[in-house]
Amino acid sequence: MVSASTLSAGSVGEVETRYLDLPEPVPLECGRSLHPIRVAYETYGTLSPARDNVILVCHALSGDAHAAGLSKTPSESGTRDGFGAAERxxxxxxxxxxxxxxxxxxxxxxxxxxxxISTNLLGGCRGTTGPSSIDPATGEPYGSGFPVITVADMVRTERAFLDVLGIERLAAVAGGSLGGMQALQWAVLFPDQVDAIVAIASTHALHPQGVAWNAIAREAIMRDPAWQGGHYHGTGRTPHAGLGVARMVGHITYLSAPALNDKFGRRLQFADDIRHTVTEPEFEVESYLRHQADSFVKRFDANTYLFTSRALTYFDLARQHGGGSLARALEPVSARTLLIAFSSDWLYPPSASKEIADALGALGKPVELRVIDAPYGHDCFLLEEARQTPIVRRFLAGG
Amino acid sequence: MVSASTLSAGSVGEVETRYLDLPEPVPLECGRSLHPIRVAYETYGTLSPARDNVILVCHALSGDAHAAGLSKTPSESGTRDGFGAAERxxxxxxxxxxxxxxxxxxxxxxxxxxxxISTNLLGGCRGTTGPSSIDPATGEPYGSGFPVITVADMVRTERAFLDVLGIERLAAVAGGSLGGMQALQWAVLFPDQVDAIVAIASTHALHPQGVAWNAIAREAIMRDPAWQGGHYHGTGRTPHAGLGVARMVGHITYLSAPALNDKFGRRLQFADDIRHTVTEPEFEVESYLRHQADSFVKRFDANTYLFTSRALTYFDLARQHGGGSLARALEPVSARTLLIAFSSDWLYPPSASKEIADALGALGKPVELRVIDAPYGHDCFLLEEARQTPIVRRFLAGG
Incomplete structure (x- = not known):
């Protein structure tokens, strides 16, 4: 890794996303199996001779493998606003x-x-095989013919990827939001191979309002005629209009109402009065939403949004592994668990983390829940680094 | 009014929406004036000889003049779910x-x-002149050429309508949500002609998150290619896809997260497991949203949604009338004021009503604020009739 002088102390320096092709098909929960699968990934730090110092970092809905450092190919690596951390x-x-x-x-x-190690998740559009990849059966992009994947499928793909790297055990799996779901899924699926998990701003099952927001986002994409039943690749038309609306919905759910109030209030775009227009933005928050949508559609694939959103609404540890009981689902877990939640996060509220902590605690498993009082909503997991850092460091040191 | 034996005690019986054409143009805040204007209305009860017992009821975004009783023409009067009161x-x-x-x-x-007296508001699509009415200048529907109206324009139209009926004073103006905004606007614009107002689940200015939700709903409509810049009338294509998404967004903001949890939980549509589908509803709440969208687009006009949504985001008593000060804006008010808010309403939260109550109280004006602890969110104003009734009756008796 090259250390660039322009980077602040503590940076991993310049990094490059690499790609690895899995040698075997990965069996999926829908009954299909997928092959070939390419995984985009980055690594930071040095693998110990005993291969016992690996942390897998999992990203959220709109993320990619580029988790740290400065990309050598910034035009492809997206910007941080992909995660709603537009403030930064x-x-x-x-x-x-x-x-x-x-x-x-x-x-x-x-x-x-x-x-x-950070990978782009299965179904992604940033280097890992997803709906815009070529289906070997047709020679065309999968489009909506991509298998309907789950968080467990993502995790099994990560497992297969690490096998190729020769990494058996993980010191930790960490992530926020959908990334935290992957961490929890790792602890349940591969209890003997994970020493610790860090699930931030996450849940064992998205609450019904969150399911609804995701459904609305997907409807916005699928109702865009340019979506064309999911087979828009090569047609010269892409469902940017619908994907933009989906992004707007997502973006507002990632922020808290007080944060929006602090950031924008009811400030108007121009001067001190309204211009009487329906089509143009009048309030700053309206203009901001359009900007968020416009920048997002340039870097993200609509089908990846659909499949990833579907996977995170499906995620339900109790249903999948406990016959409806969260406690039974978590019984196999042997990893030490750190849960961090944020007081203002109404999409992944602290109550969900508390349910996990209570269930693990009742099972006598080591678990630590920290609720950070912070105002930015779900985006806190990307913004409140200073307050998360000592908690995570202390937790990882305790292993 | 005919009393139908099928109706419960306390019904106003069968009613019919009537229509009245205003004799003069109404000057609008955008600088234009509108003529002709037809107003759809219904009346219930008997006008006193002194004409001093009139209550004007104002509806919310998706409403109409049919506020009470059984419509003689039910196919045109819509269903209650138009207001999100789908439970009923x-x-x-x-x-x-x-x-x-x-x-x-x-x-x-x-x-x-x-x-x-209940009227369909200016800009509506249920009998009162709105974007789907014929523009006399072109002989075609206004479409997006309809003037960008405000809540004050709606109220001035109501004032002009009552002038024709020979009604000068109002015993009260009442409404929920946007209807409450109209009540507040009446008290500010025509302080000498309103004895009391009842503003339920309303606000003096929508908070930024509410502005954002409305902006997203409008984006969903305008990004639908079938919207055609607002001139879809007569083209055989209507922006039902976008209007449906707008309705879904609205619907979720009208409900509370706990209410969604109680009503749907994470129950699946079919059997006990997922079917691995992106395009079809899996969760009951997903199916419910589609149903809400489908039934709404059959009875509502997309441009009316745009203009009405724009008007309610513009509404800002402090900006319009107080140079930024709510207290100054409310100085002219002489009406007794009843404010009702609901604990779980996050779109029009109790805090907004409290700001109005505090400002009126500081001015020494008679105001009563009642916050009802109820779980259904913004829709409470349509659902919590039993608990609102004694409050409203006592307030009106005190006049």
Whole structure:
């Protein structure tokens, strides 16, 4: 890894996304199996000779493998606003990894100690096989013919990927939101191979309002005529209009109402009065939403949004593994568990983390729940790095 | 009014929507004036000889003039689910007015005492002139050429309408949500002509998150290619896809997260497991949303949604009338004011009503704020009739 002088202390420096093709098909929960699968990934830090210092970092809905450092190919790596952390766009600049504040020398996931691996998830559109990849059966992109994947499928793909790297055990699996779901799924599926998990701003099952928001986002995409039943690749038309609406819905659910109030209030775009227009933005928050939509559709695939959103609404540890009982689902877990939630997060509220903590606690398993009082909503997991860092460092040191 | 034997005690009986054409143009805040204007209205009860027992009832975004009783033309009057009160659809049956539980003999707005008038608001699509009406300048529907109206324009139209009926003073103006905004606007614009206002689940200015939800709903409509810049009338294509998404967004904001949890939980549509589908509803709440969208687009006009949504985001008493100060804006008010808010309403939260109450109280004006602890969110104003009734009756008796 090259250390660029323009980067602040604690950076992992310049990084490059790499790609690995899995040698075997991965069996999926829907009954199909997928082959070939390419996995996009980055690594930070140094693998120990005993291969016992690996932390797998899992990203959220709109993320990618570029979690830390400065990408050598910034045009492809997206910007941090992909995660709703738009507040930081200007300061962080383009090309910085989405969790750069958490991964690096001396940071929460300390690359002086740990070898951190970040992959783009199965179904993604940032290098890992997904709906825009070529289906070998047809020679065309899968489109909506991509298998309907689950979080468990993502995790089994990550497992297969690590097998190729020769990494059997993980010191930790960590992630926020959908990334936290993957961490929890790892602890349930591969209890003997995970020493610790860090699930931030996450849940064991999205609540019904969250299911509804995701359904609305998907409806916005699928009702866009340019979606064309999911087979828009090569037609010259893409469902940017619908994907933009989906992004707007997502974005507002990632923020808290007070944060929106602090950031925008009811400030108007122009001067002190309204211009009497329905088609143009009048309020700053309206203009902001359009900007978020426009920048998102340039870098993200609509079908990946659909399949990933579907997977995270399906995720339900109690249904999948406990016959409806969360406690039974968590019985196999042997990893130490750190749960972090944020007081203002109404999409992944602290109550969900508390349910996990209570269930693990009742089973006598080591679990720590920290609820951070912070105002930014779900986006806190990307913004409140300073307050998460000592919690994560102490937890990982306790292993 | 004919009393139908099928109706419960307290019903105003069968009613018919009537129409009245205003004799003069109405000057609008955007600088244009509108003519002709037809107003759809219903009345319940008997006008006193002194014409001093009139209550004007104002509806919310998706409403109409049919507020009480059983419509003689149910196919045109819509169903209660138009207001998100879908819980009551089955029990209430089609054709019942949207506030039938509140208006009638012995009810909150007691037609044994008051003469209740309900109009479809300016810009509406249920009989009053709106974007789907014919523009006399072109002979075609206005479409997006309809003037960008405000709540004050709606109220001035109501004022002009009452002038034609020979009604100068109002015993009260009442409404929920956007209807409450109209009540507040009446008290500010025509302080000498309003004895009391009842503003339920309303606000002096929608908070930024509410502005954002409305912006997203409008984006969903305008990004639908079938919207065609707002001139879809006569083209054989209507933006039902986008309007449906707008309705879904609205619907979820009208309900509370706990109410969604109680009503749907994470129950699946079929059997006990997922079917691995992105395109079809899996969760009951997903199917419910589609149903809400499908039934809404059959009865509502997309441009009316745009213009009405824009008007309610513009509404801001402090900006419009107080140079930024709510207290200054409310200085002219002489009406007694009743504010009702609901604990679980996160779109029009109790805090907004409290700001109005505090401002009026500081000015020494008579105001009563009642916050009802109820779980259904914004829809409470349509559902919690039993608990609102004694509050409203006592308030109106105190006049």
């Amino acid at each position: 766009d200007g300061a962080a600049g383009k090309g910085l990894g989405w969790w750069d504040g958490m991964i690096g020398p001396g940071k929460a996931f300390d690359t002086d100690r740990f070898f951190v | 659809d089955g029990a209430a049956g089609k054709g019942l007015g949207w506030w039938d539980g509140m208006i009638g003999p012995g009810k909150a707005f007691d037609t044994d005492r008051f003469f209740v």
